[in-house]
Amino acid sequence: MSFIESEERQALRAAVAGLGAEYGAAYYVEKARAGKKTDELWAEAGRLGYLGVNVPEEYGGGGGGIGDLAAVCEELAAAGCPLLLMVVSPAICATIIARSGTQAQKDHWLPRFADGSVKMAFAITEPDAGSNAHRITTTARRDGDGWILSGQKTFISGVDESDAVLFVARTEDQKGNLRPSLFIVPTDAPGFTFTPIEMEIVSPERQFVCHLDEVRLPYEALVGDEDGGLLQLFAGLNPERIMAAAMGAGIGRLALGKAIAYAKERQVFKTPIGAHQGLAHPLAAAKIELELARLMGQKAAWLYDRGDDMGAGEAANMAKYATAEAAIHCVDQAIQTHGGNGLTTEYGVGMLAGVVRLMRIAPVSREMILNFVAQHSLGLPKSY
8 A cells, every 4th residue: 555645546636626626615605504405516526527436437437446436525525515425325325236236226326326417315324223233123025026115214314315215124034133135215206205304514415314104116126135234235334434534534624724824814912823832733733633544544445445345344434533533623723723713604614513523423423433443453342
C-alpha cells in the first residue's frame, strides 16, 4: 500500500473538488432548509461518472474500487455538499448487487447506478432490534412463485427520493442466528408505506419509518441466496463504514478550512487570533487527528478493494470510529475559533455540529465498534 495516492485518484479528487466548488455549502444548506433535494448536483455528478466510479466497466461504470468512490464522497463533503445517499445507493446497494445479484439484476440496476439515474435506499435497522441484527423480525415467506414481505424498519435514509429499497429480512422458517435474505422493493409497491421522522439535523436527505404490509414481490426480487448469510450482507456494510469515514473526513476538512481562514483574518489586540497558541495548538491537534483517521480510511478501502473482507472489516470499523471523533473535534474547535460567530448562520459552522455528532451513532455506534475491536482485534470475551 502506498501512502501516496495514484495520479488517477488525485486527478479524480481534483475534478470532484471542482464540481463541489461550483455548488458549495450555500447551495447545500439552502436546499436543506427549504426541504428540497440536491438533485442538480446528483445528476451532474452522475453524468460526469463520479457516482459510478466503483461500478464495473461492462455496466457503464468506472471500474474502480470503493477507495475511488470514497474519494468522491470526501471531496464533495469537503466542498460543503455531503451527499448521504452516496453512502447508501452506489456504495451499499450497487456493491451488493454487483457481488451477489443475478445477471438480470446487474443488467437492470448497475448501468443506472453508474450514471446516477437511479437511487436505492437500504433498510436493515428495526425499532426493537437496534444494533442486534440477529433480532430483526421483518420476514419474507414464499407464496407461489413469489414472496410476501411483512415488517417494519426505522431510520431509513432517502426513501422519498429512491426508486427502490434494498430490505434485509429473514425467511419465515429461519431460526436462531441471522442468515439474511435481501429483497429489492420498489417504493411504489402496494403495501409499502413510509413515514418521515422529524430530525434536528440540517440535511436534504430525510429519515423514515418503513412499513411492509404483506408486500407481494416476484421471486426475482431476491438478491443472492435465500440463506446468503452475513457475507453477502457485509459486502455492503464494510463499504458503508468506509464511505461514512470519508464523509466525516470531508466535513472535518471543511470545518478546519473555515476555522483556519477565520483565525488568519480575525484580529484582536492588533494580532490575528491564529497567532495565539491557545487557538493554534487545538487546530493543529485536530489536523493531526483528522489525517490519522484519513489514513485508516484509505487502508480500509485498500484492503476491501483487494478482497480482504476480514481485514477490511476491522479497518473500516476503526476508520469510522476515528473519523467520527476527529470530525467532531474539528467542528467543535472551528466553532470555538469563531467565538459567537461560530453559531451564526452566516459562517456556516454551527450547523455542522449535529451532522458530525450523528457519526458517533450511525451507521454503527461507537460502542458497537469498540465491542468489535475488543472481541475480534484484542481477542477478549464477547460482552453481549
